[in-house]
Amino acid sequence: MFSLRDAESPLERAIVRLSQGAPYADAMAEFSSGIQARVERTQTAARPSAEIRGAVLRAWDGRRWIEGSAPDLAASSLDRAVDGILRSVAHGTGPQRPVPGGPSTARGEKSLVGARRPVDVPIAEHVELSRHWYEIAKSVDGIFNAICSVSTATNERLFLSSAGARLYQSVDRGAVNVVPVARENGRVEYTALTEGWTGGFERAESFSEDGVREAAGTALALLKAEAPPTGAMTVLLDPGTAGVLAHESFGHGTEADQAMRDRSYLKPLLGQRVGPEGLTLVDSGVLPAGWGSMSFDDEGTEAQRTVMVDRGVFRQMLHDRETAHALGSTPTGNSRRADYLSRAFVRMTNTYVEPGDWSFEELVREAKDGVVLERVTSGMEDPLGGQMQIKTHYGHRIVHGELGPLVSGMALSGRVLDFLGAIRGVGKKEYFRMDPGFCGKGHTDLLPAGTGGTYVLSEGVVGTA
Amino acid sequence: MTENLAAELAPRLRAAATAPWEVYAQRATRHEIHFNGDQIELVRGPLATHGYGLRLFRPAEKSIRVGFAASNQFDAGAIDRTVQRAEAAAQYASFPASKVELPGSAPSLPSLSIVDERFQADPAGTLDAFVAGLLAAFETTPRGVPSFGSIRATLAESSIANSEGLSAQFASTEAELEVAVKASGGPEGAPPGEFWVNRSARRVAEADLGVDVPTWVKLAEDMRRARAPSTGPQTVVFPADVLADIVPPVLGFRLSGPAELRQMGTTVGTAIAPPAVTVWDDGRLPWGTGTQPIDDEGTPEVRRALVENGVVSAHLYDSLHGAALGHPATGSALRGGGLGAAWYRFASGLSVSPTNLVIPPGPGGDVSELAEQVGEGIWLTQLGFPFPDPVAGTFGGEIRAAYRIHGGKIGEPLRGGTVGGPVLGPTLEGTLLGGVRAIGSRATLVGSFHAPPLLVDGVGVAGGP
Numbered sequence: 001m002f003s004l005r006d007a008e009s010p011l012e013r014a015i016v017r018l019s020q021g022a023p024y025a026d027a028m029a030e031f032s033s034g035i036q037a038r039v040e041r042t043q044t045a046a047r048p049s050a051e052i053r054g055a056v057l058r059a060w061d062g063r064r065w066i067e068g069s070a071p072d073l074a075a076s077s078l079d080r081a082v083d084g085i086l087r088s089v090a091h092g093t094g095p096q097r098p099v100p101g102g103p104s105t106a107r108g109e110k111s112l113v114g115a116r117r118p119v120d121v122p123i124a125e126h127v128e129l130s131r132h133w134y135e136i137a138k139s140v141d142g143i144f145n146a147i148c149s150v151s152t153a154t155n156e157r158l159f160l161s162s163a164g165a166r167l168y169q170s171v172d173r174g175a176v177n178v179v180p181v182a183r184e185n186g187r188v189e190y191t192a193l194t195e196g197w198t199g200g201f202e203r204a205e206s207f208s209e210d211g212v213r214e215a216a217g218t219a220l221a222l223l224k225a226e227a228p229p230t231g232a233m234t235v236l237l238d239p240g241t242a243g244v245l246a247h248e249s250f251g252h253g254t255e256a257d258q259a260m261r262d263r264s265y266l267k268p269l270l271g272q273r274v275g276p277e278g279l280t281l282v283d284s285g286v287l288p289a290g291w292g293s294m295s296f297d298d299e300g301t302e303a304q305r306t307v308m309v310d311r312g313v314f315r316q317m318l319h320d321r322e323t324a325h326a327l328g329s330t331p332t333g334n335s336r337r338a339d340y341l342s343r344a345f346v347r348m349t350n351t352y353v354e355p356g357d358w359s360f361e362e363l364v365r366e367a368k369d370g371v372v373l374e375r376v377t378s379g380m381e382d383p384l385g386g387q388m389q390i391k392t393h394y395g396h397r398i399v400h401g402e403l404g405p406l407v408s409g410m411a412l413s414g415r416v417l418d419f420l421g422a423i424r425g426v427g428k429k430e431y432f433r434m435d436p437g438f439c440g441k442g443h444t445d446l447l448p449a450g451t452g453g454t455y456v457l458s459e460g461v462v463g464t465a
Numbered sequence: 466m467t468e469n470l471a472a473e474l475a476p477r478l479r480a481a482a483t484a485p486w487e488v489y490a491q492r493a494t495r496h497e498i499h500f501n502g503d504q505i506e507l508v509r510g511p512l513a514t515h516g517y518g519l520r521l522f523r524p525a526e527k528s529i530r531v532g533f534a535a536s537n538q539f540d541a542g543a544i545d546r547t548v549q550r551a552e553a554a555a556q557y558a559s560f561p562a563s564k565v566e567l568p569g570s571a572p573s574l575p576s577l578s579i580v581d582e583r584f585q586a587d588p589a590g591t592l593d594a595f596v597a598g599l600l601a602a603f604e605t606t607p608r609g610v611p612s613f614g615s616i617r618a619t620l621a622e623s624s625i626a627n628s629e630g631l632s633a634q635f636a637s638t639e640a641e642l643e644v645a646v647k648a649s650g651g652p653e654g655a656p657p658g659e660f661w662v663n664r665s666a667r668r669v670a671e672a673d674l675g676v677d678v679p680t681w682v683k684l685a686e687d688m689r690r691a692r693a694p695s696t697g698p699q700t701v702v703f704p705a706d707v708l709a710d711i712v713p714p715v716l717g718f719r720l721s722g723p724a725e726l727r728q729m730g731t732t733v734g735t736a737i738a739p740p741a742v743t744v745w746d747d748g749r750l751p752w753g754t755g756t757q758p759i760d761d762e763g764t765p766e767v768r769r770a771l772v773e774n775g776v777v778s779a780h781l782y783d784s785l786h787g788a789a790l791g792h793p794a795t796g797s798a799l800r801g802g803g804l805g806a807a808w809y810r811f812a813s814g815l816s817v818s819p820t821n822l823v824i825p826p827g828p829g830g831d832v833s834e835l836a837e838q839v840g841e842g843i844w845l846t847q848l849g850f851p852f853p854d855p856v857a858g859t860f861g862g863e864i865r866a867a868y869r870i871h872g873g874k875i876g877e878p879l880r881g882g883t884v885g886g887p888v889l890g891p892t893l894e895g896t897l898l899g900g901v902r903a904i905g906s907r908a909t910l911v912g913s914f915h916a917p918p919l920l921v922d923g924v925g926v927a928g929g930p
Contacts, residue, residue: 037557042726046557048550050516050535050812051543064505069512071537077513084511127557145727181729181856186891188729190856230927231696261501263612263645263659341512341808343499380849380863384612384647384659385688387881389849389863409854411861411883413693413927443663443850444617444641461693463883463927465852465861 034153062096101321104300114200196436234370243451353453356426427455609682718855722786827904861885882928
């Protein structure tokens with residue numbers, strides 16, 4: 001079986017060549033593989049993910065970064081990438097600057113794997129487990145179809161630099177997705193139940209059967225769901241929806257490259273109160289089993305837990321080495337590449353709302369009238385404007401302090417700071433949940449990012465979606 | 466002339482795999498320039514990638530077992546291993562068709578407008594010149610600056626071969642532009658405004674990418690004083706820029722073989738819009754980003770009506786779904802999409818998708834004439850992102866840029882609140898397509914969508930009182 005360690009010598013030679021023509025150079029090599037299985041009413045699909053290996057090489061020429069890539073790890077491909085970079089370096093003119101933020105010199109190996117590595121789990125087992133969830137969902141009366149998938153993947157990364165850094169990590173990821181489908185009189189409704197993790201295949205087996213049956217029941221109920229109320233109102237976000245608020249609406253504004261460009265509504269608020277005492281927002285690359293967890297980022301900084309908002313006060317932005325140096329902070333291990341063909345910039349890992357001390361029943365009572373937003377489907381950042389856009393698949397009305405009828409999809413908007421300032425309660429630890437997702441910076445460069453937390457009660461504008 | 470990687474692989478596959486088989490290969494080179502303000506931050510390229518995806522079709526009782534595997538390694542051992550992985554996957558797969566007919570050898574492919582020859586000849590120079598021109602345009606607009614941006618362009622050489630004797634190849638280019646335009650300064654107290662541009666086109670050309678710096682700066686300026694709209698159903702004009710993110714994903718699924726097979730589609734003969742609305746799928750549209758001579762399994766592209774006089778007239782099929790449902794393939798087997806970057810098309814399985822969707826212009830007139838017909842309503846310029854749900858057929862997003870239409874004239878700017886609802890449904894009432902009252906007279910090409918503005922009544926809007 002191929003390992004990135006096998007490619008270390010040609011990568012080192014490439015870095016030596018680059019460093020002869022540029023003040024600093026580094027490389028990130030990658031090898032990825034995996035298996036996906038899907039079972040539904042009419043078909044079964046099973047396929048291994050593409051086996052992809054390649055490397056990105058980067059040089060600092062005193063003014064700017066120059067990057068090239070090799071589509072495999074052969075010495076000839078790496079040589080061509082080095083030649084291309086050196087041609088651009090040779091064109092550089094003007095005043096020189098040292099490497100922004102200074103180079104990493106860290107060395108080590110640390111992997112995120114579980115008891116059962118993906119490579120040891122046969123395709124058949126992925127298919128059997130998908131079929132297991134399919135049968136459970138289909139056993140609910142009225143469920144027409146269920147699209148059930150199990151996937152696992154391994155991503156190895158090796159980071160080397162001309163300053164002596166050498167970091168190796170292997171990250172195993174897995175995900176289970178169950179989508180029960182109901183239909184009636186031309187109307188189709190569904191729900192999606194998803195779990196994703198870093199670690200071994202054993203997590204796939206602990207997926208909740210009760211959860212699948214409940215999701216199937218919700219899909220059926222959605223056939224008769226009312227339209228949601230619209231306009232400004234009290235809103236209770238479920239843990240997944242609160243996580244997308246923490247990530248999309250707040251987290252993107254804490255990415256310090258946006259602050260460097262004066263494109264963050266949060267930049268002037270560092271050190272100031274943005275929410276109540278009960279609000280703490282965290283980004284953690286070391287969350288155990290977190291979908292977005294890793295050992296080190298793609299410029300050689302160890303992953304860490306960063307408290308962005310501590311008991312209502314905005315304390316910390318997320319940094320790469322350059323932004324940390326420029327803004328007088330320290331790197332937070334958030335410089336990530338989607339893959340070896342994508343650029344590195346400041347990205348989140350697992351972003352969540354820390355639990356508070358309210359029970360769900362207390363939050364509903366406190367709301368009096370409003371809506372619970374459930375099963376988040378998407379969110380969109382607005383780092384300069386500070387507006388929020390979050391969509392959920394469904395929700396429930398809150399009527400006179402009690403949970404009311406099911407309502408169909410909703411879109412939440414409003415000013416993020418208004419929302420945070422109006423928070424009246426944060427749910428207990430027992431509701432804490434993380435969802436797997438893929439985050440883009442803008443519309444591109446999608447990479448694994450976990451979002452979650454607990455219930456959050458506040459005010460917002462609700463529309464249909 | 467492109468490099469026919471698939472033809473190079475074919476002899477090895479004839480030896481290693483029993484028929485039927487198909488291989489899709491791609492070699493791509495990409496260049497990027499990223500800038501912060503007027504400073505070049507990062508130059509990337511050539512970023513090289515190549516790889517192939519292999520499909521094997523194995524007959525079984527009343528079904529076909531389809532195995533897929535992909536790799537970016539071209540040595541004989543890696544090719545054999547990819548064949549083995551595809552065979553292993555096929556053992557567990559099942560698709561409800563008795564046989565599949567792959568396209569055979571084809572006459573020479575038509576010459577289509579899909580290659581930016583200037584970029585092909587001088588990729589780095591073309592991007593340098595584009596960025597220089599773009600930044601120079603901002604020098605004449607002191608109130609607006611590009612807070613950051615990037616231009617990324619790819620030359621892809623695609624090739625397909627199969628056991629029926631098909632061997633075809635073609636080259637294409639694609640450019641992606643992202644610019645965040647910020648307006649600030651002026652009267653104290655007004656927060657900065659932003660207009661965030663994301664466009665794609667076949668050519669690195671200002672006209673194709675919709676570059677219009679004065680308009681972008683005006684939009685960013687106007688958003689500084691924008692307010693949220695009022696809540697309730699309203700008449701809204703959707704231009705092609707907004708529709709491009711809503712209509713293709715929803716129609717692309719609901720009018721597809723996969724939706725039909727799952728009984729989740731909209732059947733042929735169903736009225737989804739007023740008689741004035743016609744929708745084409747046009748795989749040969751000049752400079753459309755969905756244009757190519759053949760689809761990704763080798764079926765020639767044509768133009769076909771999907772919706773005629775408001776009624777669904779056809780569905781889209783690949784070879785497999787066509788075989789299962791008794792229809793010929795329609796040139797709709799496409800790779801990529803979803804989370805896959807364009808340069809990993811070889812690594813993704815086939816999906817059934819539209820190529821370029823075209824809504825022909827109508828008699829609705831220009832901007833002022835459309836506004837006059839609206840009377841009271843909204844001209845929607847940009848949503849955060851509409852995140853369409855193809856299964857439910859809905860969309861919804863936050864208003865990032867819009868204008869109120871009052872007394873038949875375009876008036877003050879709007880920002881915040883949401884627009885959303887069903888795109889199509891069991892009845893015309895309350896849906897985006899069903900509510901079309903007028904169709905503008907001038908169509909614009911936005912990536913793979915070519916349409917005029919649509920004036921729609923009864924759209925769900927949520928904002929202020």
